[in-house]
Amino acid sequence: MRREGAVAGVLLNYLPTAANYVLAIVYIVVLTRYIPLTQYGYYNALFAIVNTIGAVIPIPGINSAIAREGAIEFARGRDARPYFAASVFMSLVMSVIYAVALVAAVPIYLGNGIPPWLLGTVYVYIGAVIAQSLAGALGLYLWLVGRVATQGAGATIGMLVLRGFEVALIVIMRNVYAIAISTLLGSLAQLFYYLVNVGFMPNPIRGLGTVLSGIKGFLELGLQSWVLGYVGTLITSVMTYLVYRYLGPGSTAIYGLALAMIGSVTAMGPAVSTVLSSRVSHGIGVGVNVGRVFRDFAIPSFIASALMAQLVVLALPILPRLGIVNGDYIQSIPYASALFGSAPLFVAVTVYSSYYWVVGRGWYAVMNNLVGLGVGIATYVALHGLGLYMAVVSIYIINVITLIAYWTLERWSLRSKAVLAVGLALALTLASSWPLPIGDAPITWPTVQLIMIIATTAIAYMTKPLPTTILNQIPKPLKPLLKPFTTPSQ
Numbered sequence: 001m002r003r004e005g006a007v008a009g010v011l012l013n014y015l016p017t018a019a020n021y022v023l024a025i026v027y028i029v030v031l032t033r034y035i036p037l038t039q040y041g042y043y044n045a046l047f048a049i050v051n052t053i054g055a056v057i058p059i060p061g062i063n064s065a066i067a068r069e070g071a072i073e074f075a076r077g078r079d080a081r082p083y084f085a086a087s088v089f090m091s092l093v094m095s096v097i098y099a100v101a102l103v104a105a106v107p108i109y110l111g112n113g114i115p116p117w118l119l120g121t122v123y124v125y126i127g128a129v130i131a132q133s134l135a136g137a138l139g140l141y142l143w144l145v146g147r148v149a150t151q152g153a154g155a156t157i158g159m160l161v162l163r164g165f166e167v168a169l170i171v172i173m174r175n176v177y178a179i180a181i182s183t184l185l186g187s188l189a190q191l192f193y194y195l196v197n198v199g200f201m202p203n204p205i206r207g208l209g210t211v212l213s214g215i216k217g218f219l220e221l222g223l224q225s226w227v228l229g230y231v232g233t234l235i236t237s238v239m240t241y242l243v244y245r246y247l248g249p250g251s252t253a254i255y256g257l258a259l260a261m262i263g264s265v266t267a268m269g270p271a272v273s274t275v276l277s278s279r280v281s282h283g284i285g286v287g288v289n290v291g292r293v294f295r296d297f298a299i300p301s302f303i304a305s306a307l308m309a310q311l312v313v314l315a316l317p318i319l320p321r322l323g324i325v326n327g328d329y330i331q332s333i334p335y336a337s338a339l340f341g342s343a344p345l346f347v348a349v350t351v352y353s354s355y356y357w358v359v360g361r362g363w364y365a366v367m368n369n370l371v372g373l374g375v376g377i378a379t380y381v382a383l384h385g386l387g388l389y390m391a392v393v394s395i396y397i398i399n400v401i402t403l404i405a406y407w408t409l410e411r412w413s414l415r416s417k418a419v420l421a422v423g424l425a426l427a428l429t430l431a432s433s434w435p436l437p438i439g440d441a442p443i444t445w446p447t448v449q450l451i452m453i454i455a456t457t458a459i460a461y462m463t464k465p466l467p468t469t470i471l472n473q474i475p476k477p478l479k480p481l482l483k484p485f486t487t488p489s490q
Contacts, residue, residue, distance in 0.1 A: 025324055026167050028257075032326040034174045041249030043121070043176040044256035046114045048240040050122060051233050053105055054129075057098040063087045063140055064229065065221035068281050068358060069214060071144035075285025080144055085207030087137040092204055095133035099126045112244075121180035128180075131187035138194035138201075146282065147197075148275050154193040162186025224362030228353045231369045232266075232346070235398055238377055243391050246384045250328070255391060257329055258336035261316075265308045265343035269350030272301040276351060280358045294355045296467040298348070299418045303465050305347040306425040307456055309340040310432045314449040317436065334437035338392045341433035344426055345399035352406050372402030389437070421463035428452040428459075460485050 031040070070083030102122055109119060135154070142151040162182050169178030195201060211218065236259055244252040276297045283290040316333050319325045325333065349369070356365040376398030383390050432452035436445060464487035 027163055027170075028319075028329075029324055029326070030167055030170045032329040034170050035176060037253045037328045038249045039176060040256070041244070041251075041253035042114055042118060043179070044240055044252050045112065045244040045249065046109060046118055046121065047125075048237040048244065049105070049108060049112065049114075050102060050125065051237040052241065053101050054098060054230075054233070057094055057101065062090050062094070062218055062222035062226070063137060064225040065218045066090065066210070066214075067140040067144045068221060068277075069217070070141075071146075071278060071281035072285040074145055075282040080141070081202060082207065082210040083144065084137070084141040085202035085204060086210035087140055087207065088134065088202055089204035089207040089211060091133040091137040092130075095130045098129050098133075102126055102129075118176070121177055124177070124180040124184055128184040128187040131184065131191050135187060135191040135194055138191070138198050141198060142194070143274065143278050144281070146278060148278050150197050151274065152271070154190050154197065157193045158186040158190030161189035221357070221362060224357055224366050227366045228357055228362070228369060231353075231373055232350070235373060235376070235395065239380065239391055239394065242377075242380060242384065243388065247388060251388055254329070254332045254335060255388060257325075257332040258339050258392075261312070261332070261336040262309075262339045262343050264312055265305050265340065266346045266350075268301060268305045268308065269347040272297055272347070273350050273354035277354045277358045280355060284359070290359060295418075298351050298355075299422065299465045300467075301351055302344050302348050302422050303425050303456070303460050305344040306429045307453065307460075309343045309429050310449060310453045310456060313337050313340050313433050313436070314446055314453065317445050335388060335392060337433050337436035338389065339395060339433075341430045342392075342396045342399055344429055345396070345403060348422075349399050349402045349406075352403075368402050368405035371405060372398045372400075375401045417463045418465065421459055421465055424459050425456050428456045 066083050066087050070080045070087075073083070074080040102125070106119060106122075109122070110116065135158070139151045139154060142148070142154075162185065165185050166179060166182040169182055172178070240252060240256060240259070243255045276294065279293050279297075280290045283293055316337050319333065320330045349372075353365040353369060356362065376394045379397050380390055380394035429452070432449045435448050461484055464485055466482060466486040468486045
């Protein structure tokens with residue numbers, strides 16, 4: 001089976017996010033016009049609790065551990081189907097556990113002031129959980145055989161269906177049930193696409209033997225992957241819940257929309273990690289230098305995410321003028337701008353964590369992430385009285401502490417061109433994202449943002465962070481555009 005290209009894999013795994021945010025323009029218009037701010041705030045608070053419960057159900061973690069072993073075996077020419085069956089078996093078991101936990105948590109929802117009429121959205125979401133779990137198992141099979149582009153295409157189909165129905169149902173229903181139902185439909189569409197492309201669904205019982213024979217390793221690697229995979233979810237869910245408890249549903253809605261906006265850039269992290277981890281797993285199987293593979297992915301992804309963040313910040317003040325963000329939701333613009341400065345940090349943390357998990361240093365990555373998460377959450381709890389911007393600053397603290405742990409223990413040289421390029425790109429992104437909340441926007445915008453974009457592009461030209469191998473994986477018309485930013489891998 002032919003392995004699909006790395007660039008195509010990254011692009012197609014990022015494409016769901018791109019499609020999401022193109023369609024989100026229409027989604028945000030109808031959301032901010034037809035869904036009351038307080039109702040959306042309660043919905044965000046409810047699903048912060050739901051997602052936090054999901055964080056203790058290790059569905060993706062164990063499945064990722066199974067897929068990693070399957071990828072290594074596949075690279076050695078062995079049969080990967082037993083690992084596929086094992087992944088399906090675990091998906092069914094874990095999704096049922098998750099569903100039971102969500103129903104049992106009804107007193108928690110009500111105890112936190114969630115209106116009873118909203119609880120039906122949780123029951124709709126349970127159907128999405130089961131569909132997502134099976135789709136995840138199918139997607140991981142595509143991942144372990146190197147078909148990462150097809151994996152990304154399926155996620156794109158799911159996102160297109162989700163957003164399309166979201167827009168239509170919000171206009172028709174005018175309440176947040178439209179969001180829950182659309183999530184279910186998107187998950188079913190992704191599941192169907194994967195079934196068609198994989199061509200078969202194994203008997204899950206046949207995977208039981210694989211699970212039992214490798215249970216110790218799967219549990220250890222799965223626990224690591226589970227923690228690492230849910231750190232991002234925990235950051236979002238816990239911070240959203242704390243904002244709800246300290247500042248109320250109105251601020252929760254504003255914060256939730258700001259978090260949704262930065263997802264347009266932070267999704268670059270999982271997109272790169274999906275392809276990187278597949279390449280590294282296969283590299284371990286055949287004995288290549290996986291450190292070089294990591295370097296070829298890590299620096300370019302940071303520079304690219306910094307530029308993307310700056311471009312979105314440049315566009316933010318236009319959204320209310322175009323009628324895309326309306327009413328009280330306009331208050332989210334400066335908070336979103338400030339948050340975008342943290343997006344490249346999140347991407348770097350995600351790529352680092354994925355790499356160290358695959359090469360067998362998962363506990364090292366887990367400790368770095370948990371330290372960052374703990375310090376950031378504790379800071380917000382202690383200083384929440386400073387307002388909603390303190391929640392933004394806490395996101396920075398979480399990512400910075402985690403990266404300091406990585407870079408300090410690895411003894412990165414400050415004289416390295418790569419480190420210099422990353423540092424300057426981060427500084428310019430911060431300079432671009434913070435003038436909106438702390439300055440006089442009509443004066444500073446868009447001059448500051450345009451200058452930062454030009455400067456970041458110039459730094460990329462001088463440091464040439466892209467490996468020349470990327471030129472063999474992109475369409476010919478794009479090669480002249482990227483060639484000035486490439487240098488041979490060392």
